Amino acid sequence: MDVARLVELNAAYARAIDNEQFEAWPELFADPCLYKVTTADNLARGMEAGIIYADSRGMLRDRVSALRKANIYERQRYRHIVGLPVVLGRENGAASVETPFLIVRIMRDGTMEVFATGRYLDRVADESGALKFHERVVACDGGRFDTLVAIPF
Amino acid sequence: MDVARLVELNAAYARAIDNEQFEAWPELFADPCLYKVTTADNLARGMEAGIIYADSRGMLRDRVSALRKANIYERQRYRHIVGLPVVLGRENGAASVETPFLIVRIMRDGTMEVFATGRYLDRVADESGALKFHERVVACDGGRFDTLVAIPF
Amino acid sequence: MDVARLVELNAAYARAIDNEQFEAWPELFADPCLYKVTTADNLARGMEAGIIYADSRGMLRDRVSALRKANIYERQRYRHIVGLPVVLGRENGAASVETPFLIVRIMRDGTMEVFATGRYLDRVADESGALKFHERVVACDGGRFDTLVAIPF
Numbered sequence: 258m259d260v261a262r263l264v265e266l267n268a269a270y271a272r273a274i275d276n277e278q279f280e281a282w283p284e285l286f287a288d289p290c291l292y293k294v295t296t297a298d299n300l301a302r303g304m305e306a307g308i309i310y311a312d313s314r315g316m317l318r319d320r321v322s323a324l325r326k327a328n329i330y331e332r333q334r335y336r337h338i339v340g341l342p343v344v345l346g347r348e349n350g351a352a353s354v355e356t357p358f359l360i361v362r363i364m365r366d367g368t369m370e371v372f373a374t375g376r377y378l379d380r381v382a383d384e385s386g387a388l389k390f391h392e393r394v395v396a397c398d399g400g401r402f403d404t405l406v407a408i409p410f
Numbered sequence: 411m412d413v414a415r416l417v418e419l420n421a422a423y424a425r426a427i428d429n430e431q432f433e434a435w436p437e438l439f440a441d442p443c444l445y446k447v448t449t450a451d452n453l454a455r456g457m458e459a460g461i462i463y464a465d466s467r468g469m470l471r472d473r474v475s476a477l478r479k480a481n482i483y484e485r486q487r488y489r490h491i492v493g494l495p496v497v498l499g500r501e502n503g504a505a506s507v508e509t510p511f512l513i514v515r516i517m518r519d520g521t522m523e524v525f526a527t528g529r530y531l532d533r534v535a536d537e538s539g540a541l542k543f544h545e546r547v548v549a550c551d552g553g554r555f556d557t558l559v560a561i562p563f
Numbered sequence: 564m565d566v567a568r569l570v571e572l573n574a575a576y577a578r579a580i581d582n583e584q585f586e587a588w589p590e591l592f593a594d595p596c597l598y599k600v601t602t603a604d605n606l607a608r609g610m611e612a613g614i615i616y617a618d619s620r621g622m623l624r625d626r627v628s629a630l631r632k633a634n635i636y637e638r639q640r641y642r643h644i645v646g647l648p649v650v651l652g653r654e655n656g657a658a659s660v661e662t663p664f665l666i667v668r669i670m671r672d673g674t675m676e677v678f679a680t681g682r683y684l685d686r687v688a689d690e691s692g693a694l695k696f697h698e699r700v701v702a703c704d705g706g707r708f709d710t711l712v713a714i715p716f
Contacts, residue, residue, distance in 0.1 A: 260567055261413055268494035271510060334551050336527035338493045338512050340644045341574035357577060359644050359667060361512060361527045367552040369524045371675045374642035374667045398640050399673040414566055421647035424663060487603070487704050489680035491646045491665050514665060514680045520705040522677045
């Protein structure tokens, strides 16, 4: 699994969210899968609980449906800047990858702020020619999470 | 056209602007070309007008001359962080590419702020061995544009 | 030296600092080496002095030891987003490379701010199969440097 393909997968992930093509987002995961948003502190303390948790593509799709109904996303826009992936190891055809990210939130009045930074801790494998996330644990550096966190990280 | 060459083109683009080597910037475009700075909202509404518009290398060079005469750029510095490109398709030897960006503005007193985020919507083709922008539409997420916008995005 | 390997080196560099695995940081440099943190303004004026300076792996290790003793890093966290590298030239087996960066600082209360932006001016060469920094000059765009600057840039 070369870095170019990981870059492609990460670019598609960020694009689905930032372009509000949310329906494309669950399709980047394997089924079953693990998707969790947590903080670096929680992770360091071995705390299992996350702010967001899903273990199947169906659960991810449910999140998208809820998001569409709530229309929350219309109040702001997000921009993911995904950094350079580090491949940490390979096991049983899956690669363990760590990738830093930065998310900027843009309010409808044009105000921008750094919304979140952190790293993606992934297990990625090839599935019929396409890379899929078997695991994506989103470890956020900061701890400010409000109830608006309905958009995937 | 592989991703490595797109990365190279984008890196050269950002470097020309951030290092204030503005004269190198028009040379990255084909002639004629389309260069437009607009907002995601305008784009979604099908509005053609942009904040900045140029359709030839000559027009781009004129912008650079104007910028040099005004010396506006001396009041601040910019830093582009260009994200991962997504190749959307290929047609007649040109690739359609979407690439996210983040621009930080650094004032002379050292104050920094997120100045703009958005995505580059490009049509890129090879011209005698070098990639050139046939089109670069800069779709900004936010809407705060002051008159200082003389620097290329 | 292809771009993929430079990307890997930069990713490992950012990861060592952001994950607070500081001991891995000096190992990415050749010995002797040049590591200097300065500003774009100082650099443009030809000023040799830097905010941080080291010319051997031993000096880099000393910085890490001091950092560990001071525990300063526990008050905040950093997140490096490293941009796309531009290879400027090659000489005697070493490549000259320029790479933009953005560093976000995350305080323990979750507050985030753009801490620094700038570019890495590197001389990189292969050493028994691994790329090493022979030189890394960190040219910061801004000028706000407080005494907390003990963490590598």
